[in-house]
Amino acid sequence: MxxxxxxxxxxxxxxxxxxxxxxxxxxxxxxxxxxxxxxxxxxxxxxxxxxxxxxxxxxxxxxxxxxxxxxxxxxxxxxxxxxxxxxxxxxxxxxxxxxxxxxxxxxxxxxxxxxxxxxxxxxxxxxxxxxxxxxxxxxxxxxxxxxxxxxxxxxxxxxxPHFQPPFDRFWFTPLQLHKIFKEKNWKRIVAHQTRNVPHTGHEWLMKGAWFSANGDLSVEKLKTGILVSCIIGPKRIGDYIDEAILLTQQELNDSAYFNPDIHMVSFVLWDMRYAGPKEAILHAIIRSNLGCTHHMFGRDHAGVGSYYDPYDAHRIFDEIPEGSLSIKAIRLLEWFYCPICQEVTYSGLCGHTKERQNFSGTMIRSIIQDKVQPTRLLMRPEVFQTMMQSAEQYGFGSPFCNEKYLKERRPIFILSPVSK
Amino acid sequence: MNKIPINIWINESRYQQLCQSGLEGMTKEVLAGMKVLQIFCTEEQKDLLLKRYPQAKYDQSTTKSIELLPAEFKENLFNRIVEKKSLDVITELL
Missing domain, CATH: 3.10.400.10 (Sulfate adenylyltransferase)
Incomplete structure (x- = not known):
């Protein structure tokens, strides 16, 4: 087929x-x-x-x-x-x-x-x-x-290429993914691009996108899935190590924060250009090739510094000719913690604008770097545990890239010699 | 004027140490129940810290704080606070 x-x-x-x-x-x-x-x-x-x-x-x-x-x-x-x-x-x-x-x-x-x-x-x-x-x-x-x-x-x-553990568990080609989605009977698949260990803000971003993608489909027999599509490419000091990203995203599934029937983790080899809106289009194209029907775009997708407006990567989808993409962009605002509602909530819905506590990736990294376990409202304990295990197993003790990791990490894939 | 925060994250054991120093009231909850002790720097001290620790970052977009300082530096900072029973320790550690 x-x-x-x-x-x-x-x-x-x-x-x-x-x-x-x-x-x-x-x-x-x-x-x-x-x-x-x-x-x-x-x-x-x-x-x-x-x-x-x-x-x-x-x-x-x-x-x-x-x-x-x-x-x-x-x-x-x-x-x-x-x-x-x-x-x-x-x-x-x-x-x-x-x-x-x-x-x-x-x-x-x-x-x-x-x-x-x-x-x-x-x-x-x-x-x-x-x-x-x-x-x-x-x-x-x-x-x-x-x-x-x-x-x-x-x-x-x-x-x-022969992908090495733990990458081998998550390597799926476009044809393989199309077949898997067919087997799972997923009619709609929403892609979540990430280079992060997930905090609850990311989790809710995915859950919110799932609701958007599922839309008018039946909720009695679920036919919408989430593909967590991690970007694996060159790393910089301070980034999360690749192994921790993949394993913690999978942990959300293993610990049932996502129903395993509607969630899977994979990765794409890609060197980020940080091209903001144009890169958002490319990400949508790649995920359409993976068989996804929807792609979520949050704030500042593929952006860097102040080169692009935080929502440029949303607006570009209004500028491209209709029908030029076979995937729909799901545009999302931010999820944050509201101490009044006492829950993770969405900036388009919660009115406690003054009280909101934004998830700052940098702040969360700082907490982890201080070796302090985040509250479960911020990061699932199983995710934290998996991250720290990955740090020991793959990251020379750190979940963040350091010089040693960049120099001595195990290769993502190896090639067998082609003998004459 | 000291106005740029360094966040020292407080777990159970650090909280107990703060209680013993009578500084537990100086913590605040900033993110989903996470307790933090904030030490404030001047603009000049911020620049010095970022120069000394290149992996550290001033988070301009969300928290407006100095983040990703080495754990050892923050540990020293915390120990000095507990020892001195005061938050006024940044100058002596620079």
């Missing part, structure tokens, strides 16, 4: 069998790729970026930057590019029309049919996508660090 993704395109996996891969290794040039490009190769190959089948050429890049569309008119907000330096091009005498193996940490990962090798002004990309060229914006910083050339063309996975 075909599953349809963004742009009304059938989701297809692009991968070859191991004997084909072995034959290619003997006769094909290999070039090294960065960890970001490796993650995006995997995304492209499994259909997370449907309808894209490879890294963008200059015409597509231009179209995405100027019109937020692919050449065929499909909505697409953020370029997917492979950067390369001149010396790699020259040393390998790379030419349009030939095939090249993209190898990650010395192991073949994917094959590219080279369609174009080109240059493009990086500042133009930053301005178009992020709305700024200020170097302190992390997305600008990322683009700025890219090498000076881009290489474009369709890719095919030669070597499937």
């Amino acid at each position: 075909d599953f349809i993704g963004h742009g009304n395109t059938v989701i297809q996996e692009r991968k070859m069998n191991s004997s084909e891969a072995r034959q290619l290794v003997e006769k094909t040039k290999q070039i090294p790729i960065s960890s970001r490009v490796a993650r995006e190769c995997i995304d492209l190959a499994y259909g997370f970026f449907t309808p894209l089948i490879g890294f963008m050429n200059s015409a597509t890049l231009n179209s995405v930057c100027q019109e937020m569309k692919l050449i065929d008119g499909t909505l697409w907000p953020i370029p997917i590019l492979m950067d390369i330096d001149k010396s790699t091009i020259d040393k390998n005498n790379l030419k349009v029309g030939e095939k090249v193996i993209l190898s990650y940490e010395g192991v073949p990962l994917a094959l590219m049919d080279i369609e174009e090798i080109y240059q493009y002004e990086k500042q133009k990309i930053a301005q178009a996508v992020l709305g700024t060229t200020e170097k302190k914006h992390p997305g600008v910083m990322m683009i700025d660090q890219w090498m000076d050339y881009f290489i474009a063309g369709p890719i095919q996975l030669m070597n499937e």
Whole structure:
């Protein structure tokens, strides 16, 4: 059975069998790729970026930057590019029309049919996508660090990644998720994007979105599910460790704060650009490829600093042409604790505006860093316990990334050697 | 004027220590029942702390407080408060 993704395109996996891969290794040039490009190769190959089948050429890049569309008119907000330096091009005498193996940490990962090798002004990309060229914006910083050339063309996975525990429990490709949703008989699936250990504000964000998504459907036999779709990508000091994010999100399910019949946890490999509204569109596209019908967007989605208004990522959905997305945005205000109501409540509903106590992610991190267990109204005790266990097991004693974790953490995935 | 808070989170054992120092009345509940003891800094002290502890952060958007200071620094701060029976300790720790 075909599953349809963004742009009304059938989701297809692009991968070859191991004997084909072995034959290619003997006769094909290999070039090294960065960890970001490796993650995006995997995304492209499994259909997370449907309808894209490879890294963008200059015409597509231009179209995405100027019109937020692919050449065929499909909505697409953020370029997917492979950067390369001149010396790699020259040393390998790379030419349009030939095939090249993209190898990650010395192991073949994917094959590219080279369609174009080109240059493009990086500042133009930053301005178009992020709305700024200020170097302190992390997305600008990322683009700025890219090498000076881009290489474009369709890719095919030669070597499937083996996800390591605990990631293996949560790795589902778009096709796998479509099948799971079908088996579960979920008719509506609302995506919750996160890079956080959940506090009760996050929990209620998901619960509120579930009510919105379920809407007019029957409540006697539930057919709406929540997909917690964690973003796994590069980390910075002070971020929650990836393992704690996944395991604590799952803990909400294991401890039945969510009915296990309507909740599951997965992840997407993605390097955040912090592009605010444009990134919100991309997140919606990716989740539509996973089979989600709804995507929740809270305050300041994918934003950073004061580059975007906290609700820009809501408003952009009013600006895109109708029918250009097959997923609906659920726009949410904040959940907070009200000491008068003595409960976690919603800013659109509770009138105790002066008394409200906002959930500050930074403040919660500070409580955890002080090794003080939050109250159960703030964080479920099982979540706290799982987080601290993850800290011991994976985080060298801390649930937050530190230098040791960044340097010595276990890899998320490994690649088996492709022997000749 | 000292106006920028550092939040020291208070668990059971810290609360008992505060009771012994007669400072339990200085705590307040800020977030879903979480007790906190607030020590106030000047703008200059805030800048100094952020420079000394680069992972620390001034949370401008919600709490307007200095967060993510190392646990050891906050532990020292708390111990000094209990020892001195006073919240006026920030200057001597900088």
